[in-house]
Amino acid sequence: MTSPGPVSQNLPPDQVFDWLDVEAEKRTEAGLVRKLRIRQAQEAELDLAGNDYLGLARDKRVAGAAAAAALRWGAGSTGSRLVTGTTEVHAELEHELARFCGAQAALVFSSGFTANLGAVTALSGADSAIVTDKYIHASLIEGCRLSRSDIAAVAHSEPSAVKHALATRRKPRALVVTDSVFSVDGDIAPLEELAGVCREHGASLLVDDAHGFGVLGEGGRGAVHAAGLSGAPDVVTTITLSKSLGAQGGAVLGPRRVIKHLVDTARSFIFDTALAPASAAAALAALSALKAEPELATKVTEAAGNLAMQLKAAGFRVGLPDAAVISVQAPSPESAVGWAAACADQGVRVGCFRPPSVPDGISRLRLTARADLTEADVDRAVAVITAAAPPGATS
Numbered sequence: 001m002t003s004p005g006p007v008s009q010n011l012p013p014d015q016v017f018d019w020l021d022v023e024a025e026k027r028t029e030a031g032l033v034r035k036l037r038i039r040q041a042q043e044a045e046l047d048l049a050g051n052d053y054l055g056l057a058r059d060k061r062v063a064g065a066a067a068a069a070a071l072r073w074g075a076g077s078t079g080s081r082l083v084t085g086t087t088e089v090h091a092e093l094e095h096e097l098a099r100f101c102g103a104q105a106a107l108v109f110s111s112g113f114t115a116n117l118g119a120v121t122a123l124s125g126a127d128s129a130i131v132t133d134k135y136i137h138a139s140l141i142e143g144c145r146l147s148r149s150d151i152a153a154v155a156h157s158e159p160s161a162v163k164h165a166l167a168t169r170r171k172p173r174a175l176v177v178t179d180s181v182f183s184v185d186g187d188i189a190p191l192e193e194l195a196g197v198c199r200e201h202g203a204s205l206l207v208d209d210a211h212g213f214g215v216l217g218e219g220g221r222g223a224v225h226a227a228g229l230s231g232a233p234d235v236v237t238t239i240t241l242s243k244s245l246g247a248q249g250g251a252v253l254g255p256r257r258v259i260k261h262l263v264d265t266a267r268s269f270i271f272d273t274a275l276a277p278a279s280a281a282a283a284l285a286a287l288s289a290l291k292a293e294p295e296l297a298t299k300v301t302e303a304a305g306n307l308a309m310q311l312k313a314a315g316f317r318v319g320l321p322d323a324a325v326i327s328v329q330a331p332s333p334e335s336a337v338g339w340a341a342a343c344a345d346q347g348v349r350v351g352c353f354r355p356p357s358v359p360d361g362i363s364r365l366r367l368t369a370r371a372d373l374t375e376a377d378v379d380r381a382v383a384v385i386t387a388a389a390p391p392g393a394t395s
Helices: 018-029 060-073 081-085 088-101 112-122 138-146 159-167 191-200 256-265 277-292 295-313 333-345 375-388
Strands: 046-048 105-109 128-133 150-154 173-179 204-208 235-240 250-254 325-329 348-353 364-368
Touching (some): 046 375, 088 235, 088 250, 105 256, 112 138, 112 235, 112 250, 138 173, 159 173, 159 191, 173 191, 191 204, 277 295, 295 325
Parallel strands (some): 128 173, 204 235
Antiparallel strands (some): 235 250
16 A cells, blocks of 8 residues: 655645634634623723732732833833843742742743743653643643653542552653642642652642632632642742732742753743733732732632622532632533623623533633622622523523
8 A cells, every 4th residue: 555645735825724714614613713802991890700819900009010110121021031031020029929938939931821831841851751630721731742741631639540640650750730729610629639649659749829829828828838838849839920919920939949940941931031020010019919918818718709609599500619710500602602791791791611611511601709899799790690691500
């Protein structure tokens, strides 16, 4: 049997992207078309879709620090952190993040996504096995794909599955990767058990604490801190500065030698333009606000619990949240889209998650609580979600 030769269609220039139209039609038929929505600077709607957990994105202290830094340092950082991009603001932010979270050192990236890419790829490689929870964030998945490691994605929140994968691996080094609070359903990973399994099998643990930092732990120090793992020699934490701190950027926290290794090897750090000084200053100001008002973290979880309890009492399929994310199951992908749109029409903005974005295949509304939500806000949200609910949304 002869192997097929090279394929050459000699398409004219105006047809080389015709395949995009075919793919777009498939997405339309599957109901998976995404649309950008331009929002106004000030909107009257109640936002339960964003991740401004502490309500600091518009805080005058935070916005003022960003404005002052932009005037002092300019609109951008002008280059990578290793060339021209590192400022005093970046260094101070790293010092304060590490001290606050109880880590030896920290390294700031331009986003939480690039922080995860850098951490996963730099701490793995061809001689490594990576064991992940199957529900990890897309940025961690991309890091795994780029790592050249053996990858095992195991059952959600099952330390025994992680243990089996580590015990049967074929590579000398191993890295276990998990979210702390999972971004879709809002449940928390069994971090203490995972750390124990890692130590039984000589593996390191990487935790994406994007949805735990600022919300969980003492004064909002995060899920890793709450689990007693901050400062551990075998645990690395990634965070985003764009959720609880209301700014932009990401960071990796961990042992000093890990951070030094990232500076030398993490391509999403070395070859990326640095986080703008204004964003770094905003994150630093937000961190100072959290230190001054540690009750903000408690307010988030209280608001989330109140909202979830009221929705559950109304008959919706909703679990009690471990942090700020609340998941409300919808009967179908189509009904979830319509439900979210109907809520927006009535002035309440909610998230809409459906396959393939949700790994468990369950379409849902995704709500996020904030520290500045009032009881009246919660009552309004429940009333609107109930009025807009499609048939079959309640059990």
